[in-house]
Amino acid sequence: MELFKAENIHKNFVDHVALNNVSIHVPEGSIFGLLGPNGAGKTTLIRIINQIFAPDSGELFFKNGLLRPEHVAQIGYLPEERGLYKKMKVGEQALYLARLKGLSKQDALKRLKYWFEKFEIQAWWDKKVEELSKGMQQKVQFIVTVLHKPPLLIFDEPFSGFDPINANLLKNEILQLKKEGATIIFSTHNMGSVEELCDNISLINKAEVILEGHIDTIREQHKSNTFEVKFLGLFNKLEATLSSEYEIVEATHQDDIHSVRFRLIKQMTTNELLTILMKKGTIVGFNEVIPTMNDIFIKVVEGSNKGNDLL
Amino acid sequence: MKTSIVLKREYLSRVRKRSFIVMTLLSPLIMAAFIVGYAYLIFAEDTEIKNIGIIDESMVLFESLHNSDIIKFELLAGKSIDDARELYTKDELYSILYIPANVVQSKRIQLFSEKQPSQAVVMYIENAIETYLEDKNIVDAGISREMLQSLKVKMAVDTIKWKEDGEEVKSNTGITMGLGYGAGFLIYMFIFIYGAQVMRGVIEEKTSRIVEVIISSVKPFQLMMGKIVGIALVGLTQFLAWIILITLFSWIGLALLAPDYSPEQVMQQNPASSVMATQGVPQGMNVTDISMEGDKIQKLIDSTLNSINFVAVILSFLFYFLGGYLIYAALFAAIGSAVDSETDTQQFMMPITIPLIIALLVMINAIQNPDGQLAFWFSIIPLTSPIVMMARIPFGVPYWEIGLSMGLLIATFIFTTWVASKIYKTGILMYGQKVSYKEIWKWIKYSS
Numbered sequence: 001m002e003l004f005k006a007e008n009i010h011k012n013f014v015d016h017v018a019l020n021n022v023s024i025h026v027p028e029g030s031i032f033g034l035l036g037p038n039g040a041g042k043t044t045l046i047r048i049i050n051q052i053f054a055p056d057s058g059e060l061f062f063k064n065g066l067l068r069p070e071h072v073a074q075i076g077y078l079p080e081e082r083g084l085y086k087k088m089k090v091g092e093q094a095l096y097l098a099r100l101k102g103l104s105k106q107d108a109l110k111r112l113k114y115w116f117e118k119f120e121i122q123a124w125w126d127k128k129v130e131e132l133s134k135g136m137q138q139k140v141q142f143i144v145t146v147l148h149k150p151p152l153l154i155f156d157e158p159f160s161g162f163d164p165i166n167a168n169l170l171k172n173e174i175l176q177l178k179k180e181g182a183t184i185i186f187s188t189h190n191m192g193s194v195e196e197l198c199d200n201i202s203l204i205n206k207a208e209v210i211l212e213g214h215i216d217t218i219r220e221q222h223k224s225n226t227f228e229v230k231f232l233g234l235f236n237k238l239e240a241t242l243s244s245e246y247e248i249v250e251a252t253h254q255d256d257i258h259s260v261r262f263r264l265i266k267q268m269t270t271n272e273l274l275t276i277l278m279k280k281g282t283i284v285g286f287n288e289v290i291p292t293m294n295d296i297f298i299k300v301v302e303g304s305n306k307g308n309d310l311l
Numbered sequence: 312m313k314t315s316i317v318l319k320r321e322y323l324s325r326v327r328k329r330s331f332i333v334m335t336l337l338s339p340l341i342m343a344a345f346i347v348g349y350a351y352l353i354f355a356e357d358t359e360i361k362n363i364g365i366i367d368e369s370m371v372l373f374e375s376l377h378n379s380d381i382i383k384f385e386l387l388a389g390k391s392i393d394d395a396r397e398l399y400t401k402d403e404l405y406s407i408l409y410i411p412a413n414v415v416q417s418k419r420i421q422l423f424s425e426k427q428p429s430q431a432v433v434m435y436i437e438n439a440i441e442t443y444l445e446d447k448n449i450v451d452a453g454i455s456r457e458m459l460q461s462l463k464v465k466m467a468v469d470t471i472k473w474k475e476d477g478e479e480v481k482s483n484t485g486i487t488m489g490l491g492y493g494a495g496f497l498i499y500m501f502i503f504i505y506g507a508q509v510m511r512g513v514i515e516e517k518t519s520r521i522v523e524v525i526i527s528s529v530k531p532f533q534l535m536m537g538k539i540v541g542i543a544l545v546g547l548t549q550f551l552a553w554i555i556l557i558t559l560f561s562w563i564g565l566a567l568l569a570p571d572y573s574p575e576q577v578m579q580q581n582p583a584s585s586v587m588a589t590q591g592v593p594q595g596m597n598v599t600d601i602s603m604e605g606d607k608i609q610k611l612i613d614s615t616l617n618s619i620n621f622v623a624v625i626l627s628f629l630f631y632f633l634g635g636y637l638i639y640a641a642l643f644a645a646i647g648s649a650v651d652s653e654t655d656t657q658q659f660m661m662p663i664t665i666p667l668i669i670a671l672l673v674m675i676n677a678i679q680n681p682d683g684q685l686a687f688w689f690s691i692i693p694l695t696s697p698i699v700m701m702a703r704i705p706f707g708v709p710y711w712e713i714g715l716s717m718g719l720l721i722a723t724f725i726f727t728t729w730v731a732s733k734i735y736k737t738g739i740l741m742y743g744q745k746v747s748y749k750e751i752w753k754w755i756k757y758s759s
Contacts, residue, residue, distance in 0.1 A: 014753045050527040052740070077527040081742065083520030088324060099316050100528035141524070 002061075003028040003183040004049070004152055009058035011044055018044040019055070020207040026152075026185060026200070031178055033198035033215070034187040037301055040204045042187050043080065046154055049185070050077050062152070073102040078145040080156040080187075084129045084137055091125035094144050101148040108147065115143040134161050142170060146177060153177065154185045159193060171197065191294040201293075203300060210304045215293070222296045225264040226289040227273065232256050233281020257284060313529045317537025318544075321512065325545045335552045342553075343560030350565055361405035361432060363422075364398060366390050368412040372420075375443030376408075382435055384408075395423055408436065415444065488678040491702035494628050495674040497550075498635050498697050499667060505546040505636060506643040506663070510656065512538050513647030513739070522739045531736045536728075539640040543633060620707070627704050627713065634720045635697025639663060641724075641731035648738030649746045670695035674702040681706040691716050693723035730755055 004026040011019040019041045026032040036042050047053050049060065051072060060067035062074070084093055091112070098108035116122045119139055129137060138161050146153065155174070159167045174197060178184060186198060194201065194215070201218065203211035211218065226249060231238070235258045239248070249261040264273070270288070277283060291299075325331055364387045367373040376384045387398060387407075395407045406424030414420060420440065422428055449456055513535075516522040525534055646659040673695060677686035681703040690700035690708075696716045700708070737754040738746070 047740075052523070052526055052531075072528055075527070077524070079520075079523040079527070081520045081523055083524075085324075085515070085521055086519055096316070096320050097524065097528070100313055100525065102528075144524070 001028050002026060003063060004067075004185070005061040006045070006049070007059045007061070009045065009048060009055045009060075011041075011048065011053065011055050017207050019048075022058075022204065022207070022209050024202045024209070024212070026183060028183050029178065029181055030199040031174070031184045031186055031197050033194045033201035034185055034204070035189075035191075035194065035201055035297065036204035038189075041207045042204055043156065045204070046077070046079075046156055046185070046187060049154060050075060073148065074150050074152060076101075076145040076148065076150040076153045078141060078153075078155045078158055080160070082138075082141055084140065086130040087128060089125070090127050090129060090132070090140055093129060094140060094147070097144045098147050101150075103148050111147050112143070115147065119143065135163055135166055138162055139166070142173070146173075150182070152183050152185070154187075156187045157189070158186070159188070159190060191292065191297055194293050203297065205301050205304050211296075211300050218296060219290050219293070222291045222299070223288070224291065226261060227264065228259065228261045228285075228287055228289050229277055229283060230257060230259050230285035231277070231281040231283045233258075235260075238277075238280045261289060314533045314537045314540075317525075317529060317534055318541040321538045321541025322544050325508070325542065326548060331545070331549070335549055336556070339553050339556035339560055342557045343564055346557070346561045347564035350561075362403070363432070363436075364395075364404045364407045365410065366392055366395060366407060367410045368392075369410050369414045372410050372414060372440060372443065375439050376436065377439070379435065382432060399423065399425075406432070487705045490624070490705040491678045491681070492674070494624070494705070495678075495698045495702035496671075498628075498632050498701055499671055499674075501546055501550075501632060502635050502639045502667060502697075505542050506639045508542050508545070509539055509640045510643040510647035511653065512542065513644050513735070514650065514653055514656075517648065517739055517742075518652065526739070531739060532732045535641070535644050535732055535735050539637065539644060542640070543636055546636070624704055628701060630717060631697035631701045631720075634717070634724060638693065638697075638720065638724045638727045639667075641728040645731035645734040645738065645751075648735040649741075649751060651743065655745075666694040667698070670698035673699050677702045681708075687712070691719065693719045696720055 002025050004024075006022065006024050009019050009022045011017075022041070022045060024032070024034070024045070034042050034045065044053065048055050049067075051067070051069060062068070062071050084090075088096075094112050095105070095108050098112065099105065103111070113122075116125065121136070121139060124132060124136065124140070129140075132140070142158070145155075158170060158174070162170060171193070174184060174186075186194075188194060198215050200214050201212065202209050213221075233256070235251070235253065238258070238260065245266050246262040246264055249263055251261070252259045274283070274286065277286075360381050360383060362383050362385060364385050365373045365376065366387050368391075373384070373386050378384055385404075387394075390398060392409050395409065398404070399407050404424075406422050406428050409421040409423065411417065411420070420436075422433065422436065446456065449459055516525070522534075529537075642663055646656055646663070649659060650656050670689065673685055673689040676683070677690070677699050680686060686699060686703055689695045690703055691712070693716075697720065700713070700716050704713070733755050734751055738751075744750075
């Protein structure tokens with residue numbers, strides 16, 4: 001079932017088109033990656049989901065009906081441009097933001113206590129925000145985002161400003177939230193974290209969705225018949241064999257062990273390929289190269305830009 | 312409601328600030344110190360008993376000097392001016408009065424002391440001797456004092472207002488002008504001080520990047536209105552605290568410094584007669600004239616105060632005070648949303664500052680000519696009306712004019728807030744852009 005759905009969203013700003021016929025489908029209980037280069041329209045779409053803007057046309061669905069203003073209480077949003085009142089005390093501020101999301105004072109205090117203990121930051125309660133480091137502020141912001149236990153969470157570049165240890169802590173928290181049933185929309189440029197976290201993605205470029213689907217399916221689709229083999233023997237011999245039917249992408253040598261990446265030109269099964277290779281030396285390792293999200297991102301976006309340029 | 316949560320934060324975060332508390336306590340303290348100091352100068356000196364020794368070579372004039380509550384005269388019989396210095400220290404006198412033998416011709420007497428004697432004492436002596444000698448002259452001339460009094464001419468212009476119900480009320484233009492000016496100026500100050508606070512608050516939310524977090528929970532309009540109303544309450548709190556504290560501090564100060572005089576007496580102290588008491592009597596007036604003149608002025612003040620419809624003044628003050636603030640506060644919020652830092656606000660401040668400064672200039676004219684064309688039009692035009700109309704109201708303004716002015720003010724408030732909220736909504740999410748008027752015009756036209 002889909003927790004959130006956007007259908008045919010159009011949004012024009014004064015002098016440019018921000019979103020053109022964009023649709024996304026976010027399955028319940030999954031992590032959904034909203035990807036795209038800077039200025040593609042991701043933030044606009046996220047702001048539309050948060051009802052900061054209204055779309056010019058198109059429809060938004062939440063749970064079983066249309067998205068309505070009161071649903072803001074069921075969404076937790078960590079914007080890319082985020083901050084806190086510098087002169088306000090941490091605890092007071094967390095309480096304020098929680099109450100704006102509709103929590104009662106008692107509820108908010110109880111939950112804040114839980115999270116502050118969990119992150120071991122009780123000592124910050126009476127400190128002013130300006131006394132905290134950037135990473136510390138990010139923790140407070142994360143807590144405030146998830147405090148009201150919203151079924152839909154939206155994280156825009158959540159890892160920026162975190163050191164590797166805290167980024168890891170955050171990653172685990174996000175996975176934990178997913179396990180507890182939350183649906184998460186996750187926007188980032190960090191493709192490594194997309195591979196680690198996301199189930200489905202939509203890639204937006206120049207106001208349009210150019211790629212969407214389950215991450216495994218997408219990677220499968222973008223396989224380019226590339227294999228990597230490690231073997232003991234003579235490189236020349238292998239090269240001679242491969243040059244006709246295969247294209248060598250990359251080769252590295254360490255003592256007698258050669259690592260070769262090559263692309264298959266002819267269609268053949270893995271077994272057939274291995275049979276050919278086995279005659280040339282001792283095989284140490286063999287695997288098919290599945291493209292990273294980073295490769296796919298670059299390839300698809302550049303391809304789409306070229307296509308547009310031709311038009 | 313969410314707006315009230317925003318409002319509460321805006322209010323409490325400002326009211327609890329150290330600078331607010333210091334300002335709220337310190338300003339009345341300074342004001343009260345002035346009031347108490349002023350009152351002290353008038354009263355405190357008078358409570359001390361002053362012994363004045365008289366060396367009278369004319370041998371008659373000392374009879375004219377009668378003891379008052381605080382001035383005691385003592386004839387130093389048989390002493391000459393050469394002994395004065397010695398006597399002064401020995402007898403702990405306040406001062407020594409020397410009346411030379413030829414006083415009637417020279418009309419000069421001398422008062423010796425180490426400190427500058429108070430003006431009140433000098434006046435007392437002058438008046439006593441003048442009256443004495445005058446009486447003597449009158450008798451010598453063969454007429455009576457009553458006759459002299461009847462020959463004197465003293466002109467005064469009483470200004471009388473016809474109220475709508477036909478009642479005649481004596482008024483004093485000076486007091487009415489002062490009241491109008493004070494009220495108009497307070498509104499001007501309030502708009503600038505607290506309007507700027509709204510603007511700074513918006514800029515703070517923008518630069519700290521908290522704004523997007525908040526508007527994912529509340530509508531930008533709610534955030535803006537929460538801030539504007541919250542800050543209005545901060546302003547009202549401060550003014551109210553000032554009024555109460557100034558009164559309280561003055562009361563306490565006066566009670567401590569001048570215990571013989573009840574605060575009521577100080578408050579009712581006739582400003583006109585106290586000015587005369589300290590600055591000397593106008594020529595041609597004698598002691599009885601002073602008190603008569605004082606009474607007259609006191610009556611006139613009472614009559615003026617009665618002639619001003621205080622309920623109307625206070626109610627319309629509250630209305631224009633808030634209305635004036637509200638139309639400008641929304642504009643201040645819009646400016647704050649369009650810029651990235653306070654230094655960029657300059658170019659957008661012009662449209663706000665110009666009507667306010669015009670209003671202030673027109674107000675100065677309006678208190679002199681409250682029913683002129685200039686005063687009339689600018690008290691109707693909404694951007695200047697809070698200040699100009701307030702200056703006119705103590706003089707009495709027809710109800711239809713007040714109604715028109717208030718109606719337009721409310722309409723303008725709705726309009727400026729609507730325009731401002733459009734700018735605000737777009738502006739708060741714009742970072743790192745130099746915004747021009749053209750750009751802002753696009754934001755207004757653009758509807759989301």
